[in-house]
Amino acid sequence: DTEVTQTPKHLVMGMTNKKSLKCEQHMGHRAMYWYKQKAKKPPELMFVYSYEKLSINESVPSRFSPECPNSSLLNLHLHALQPEDSALYLCASSQDRGSIRNSPLHFGNGTRLTVT
Amino acid sequence: SQELEQSPQSLIVQEGKNLTINCTSSKTLYGLYWYKQKYGEGLIFLMMLQKGGEEKSHEKITAKLDEKKQQSSLHITASQPSHAGIYLCGADGDYGQNFVFGPGTRLSVLP
Numbered sequence: 001d002t003e004v005t006q007t008p009k010h011l012v013m014g015m016t017n018k019k020s021l022k023c024e025q026h027m028g029h030r031a032m033y034w035y036k037q038k039a040k041k042p043p044e045l046m047f048v049y050s051y052e053k054l055s056i057n058e059s060v061p062s063r064f065s066p067e068c069p070n071s072s073l074l075n076l077h078l079h080a081l082q083p084e085d086s087a088l089y090l091c092a093s094s095q096d097r098g099s100i101r102n103s104p105l106h107f108g109n110g111t112r113l114t115v116t
Numbered sequence: 117s118q119e120l121e122q123s124p125q126s127l128i129v130q131e132g133k134n135l136t137i138n139c140t141s142s143k144t145l146y147g148l149y150w151y152k153q154k155y156g157e158g159l160i161f162l163m164m165l166q167k168g169g170e171e172k173s174h175e176k177i178t179a180k181l182d183e184k185k186q187q188s189s190l191h192i193t194a195s196q197p198s199h200a201g202i203y204l205c206g207a208d209g210d211y212g213q214n215f216v217f218g219p220g221t222r223l224s225v226l227p
Binding site: 042 | 156159160164204217219
């Protein structure tokens with residue numbers, strides 16, 4: 001069982017909907033990540049939070065809005081998505097962004113998002 | 117920026133056979149990570165290698181980081197259907213930014 005929990009597991013939303021993806025970890029990690037994965041492709045980094053502050057935004061469209069309410073929680077707010085945004089969205093955490101070279105990422109099982 | 121290549125892209129083996137997956141980096145590797153992913157699921161962390169020449173094992177899976185630290189290999193001994201999945205190598209990117217992944221190797225093990 002993964003120690004990073006993502007909800008929901010599946011989400012279908014229309015292009016005018018607003019929804020949120022949630023991620024939780026209780027490993028005391030101080031860095032959290034959002035990745036997007038299309039079929040048969042490796043995960044692509046979207047956002048990195050370090051100590052609850054956004055440290056990396058990989059030029060992600062503003063229809064994706066991340067939020068880190070505390071060190072254990074990470075949200076991804078979705079609004080006005082396009083069908084091409086359909087993908088598996090993965091959350092990950094690591095011990096410390098600053099010492100990432102000694103800190104593997106631990107992934108949740110992902111949210112399978114379908115935009116209709 | 118750092119790029120990772122994996123070979124082969126896909127692999128089909130008979131149960132009980134040994135196999136090797138390779139990961140090659142365009143730059144020196146300071147931390148190399150191996151993950152396994154089942155279809156539609158999250159990534160499972162397998163092993164982390166940091167030092168040139170380092171070798172680690174987990175059950176029947178062994179990973180090595182070569183001395184020049186630009187290549188890693190993942191070896192599975194006596195493969196089982198449970199080993200099937202996508203194996204991804206990952207590495208720290210430039211200046212500690214961006215954790216980058218290789219494209220993955222899709223492994224099928226026939227019973």
